[in-house]
Amino acid sequence: MATERDLYAVLGVGRDASDAEIKRAFRRLAQQWHPDVNQEAAASVRFKEINEAYQVLSDPQRRQAYDMFGTTGAPGDGGFAGGFGNFSDIFDAFFGGTQAGTRRGHPLAGADLRYDLRITLEEAVRGVEKEIEFPVLARCETCSGSGAKPGSEPITCEQCGGRGEIRSTRRTMLGQMVNVSTCPRCQGEGKTITEPCETCRGDGRTERRRSLRVTIPPGIDEGHQIRLSNEGEVGPRGGPPGSLYVAVHVAPHPSLRREGTELAYDADVSIAQAALGTRITVPTVEGEEEIEIKAGTQPGTEIRLRGRGVPHLRRAGSRGDLHVFVNVIVPAKLSKRQREILAEYAAEAGEEVAPPGNGGILDKVRDALG
Numbered sequence: 001m002a003t004e005r006d007l008y009a010v011l012g013v014g015r016d017a018s019d020a021e022i023k024r025a026f027r028r029l030a031q032q033w034h035p036d037v038n039q040e041a042a043a044s045v046r047f048k049e050i051n052e053a054y055q056v057l058s059d060p061q062r063r064q065a066y067d068m069f070g071t072t073g074a075p076g077d078g079g080f081a082g083g084f085g086n087f088s089d090i091f092d093a094f095f096g097g098t099q100a101g102t103r104r105g106h107p108l109a110g111a112d113l114r115y116d117l118r119i120t121l122e123e124a125v126r127g128v129e130k131e132i133e134f135p136v137l138a139r140c141e142t143c144s145g146s147g148a149k150p151g152s153e154p155i156t157c158e159q160c161g162g163r164g165e166i167r168s169t170r171r172t173m174l175g176q177m178v179n180v181s182t183c184p185r186c187q188g189e190g191k192t193i194t195e196p197c198e199t200c201r202g203d204g205r206t207e208r209r210r211s212l213r214v215t216i217p218p219g220i221d222e223g224h225q226i227r228l229s230n231e232g233e234v235g236p237r238g239g240p241p242g243s244l245y246v247a248v249h250v251a252p253h254p255s256l257r258r259e260g261t262e263l264a265y266d267a268d269v270s271i272a273q274a275a276l277g278t279r280i281t282v283p284t285v286e287g288e289e290e291i292e293i294k295a296g297t298q299p300g301t302e303i304r305l306r307g308r309g310v311p312h313l314r315r316a317g318s319r320g321d322l323h324v325f326v327n328v329i330v331p332a333k334l335s336k337r338q339r340e341i342l343a344e345y346a347a348e349a350g351e352e353v354a355p356p357g358n359g360g361i362l363d364k365v366r367d368a369l370g
């Protein structure tokens with residue numbers, strides 16, 4: 001095949017079609033051209049083409065590449081990339097959607113769990129191990145998860161013969177349509193229980209508390225999730241376990257602000273300290289640190305403590321900086337003596353300032369007191 005057909009034309013949509021429009025078009029065409037339905041010789045070729053166009057246009061990255069370069073990004077690009085990749089979309093197109101992850105004739109998988117874990121900024125920077133404890137549906141020990149009373153066995157479902165699904169075929173204008181639905185008797189598991197276990201009442205699971213050690217890597221940020229596969233709920237009657245997602249929350253630090261790998265601190269100094277220079281202590285995640293404020297430091301000056309920020313999560317050994325922003329505070333209240341000295345400073349610098357006592361009655365009261 002020397003020329004590629006335009007993928008949008010294959011699906012019969014415009015180049016500005018939304019994801020939903022693309023999906024709708026794909027479903028409609030897949031139903032029309034599926035070789036099980038359409039007996040025409042060209043049907044399977046056409047169906048393959050439709051499916052391949054959908055694989056590209058339903059993937060935002062591949063669609064963008066196709067829009068920009070007019071190719072599907074396959075190596076050599078002699079044809080379409082992908083092939084019959086996404087079975088669930090084809091399945092969806094025919095049966096109007098099914099529960100994700102359902103494998104008929106097998107026990108259902110257990111649910112994923114989420115655990116919210118709070119840590120401090122210091123822990124996020126250094127990394128930490130945390131012991132967490134949570135309730136979980138675990139395998140029933142009485143029946144080892146089968147749900148059947150010890151001594152009895154689950155039996156093959158009579159209604160579906162263990163397949164977990166009921167198929168019916170009907171003739172339509174387009175040819176034979178096969179309808180597949182989950183067996184109502186065994187809920188797709190393929191087995192039924194005659195004598196349920198008394199501990200778990202046939203579910204195969206009991207609620208227990210589980211404790212786990214979770215390793216939090218250095219550099220983790222608010223909202224990150226750590227996935228622990230197989231630590232979620234087990235499925236009913238021996239179904240495989242889901243995952244545990246530990247959602248990490250980093251408590252705000254009282255004085256350090258974080259943005260990714262960078263930390264920021266606002267350091268207040270007086271006009272005299274900024275003009276004459278001083279040493280101040282700043283908080284870091286490793287404790288207080290003394291830094292120098294040079295004579296003549298301007299408001300907003302940034303002093304960067306390299307490598308005192310947050311480690312990169314995915315680049316070992318690389319760490320952000322701590323940015324200290326100098327805030328020069330102008331005193332709002334002055335003693336009589338301070339005002340005299342400042343007035344003297346202004347006179348020496350040839351600067352015009354308000355005459356003393358201009359502050360009105362309050363200043364006079366303060367003068368009297370001070």
Ligand SMILES: [Zn+2]
Nearest residue numbers: 140143197200
């Ligand atoms: Zn049991």
Ligand SMILES: [Zn+2]
Nearest residue numbers: 157160183186
């Ligand atoms: Zn059944």
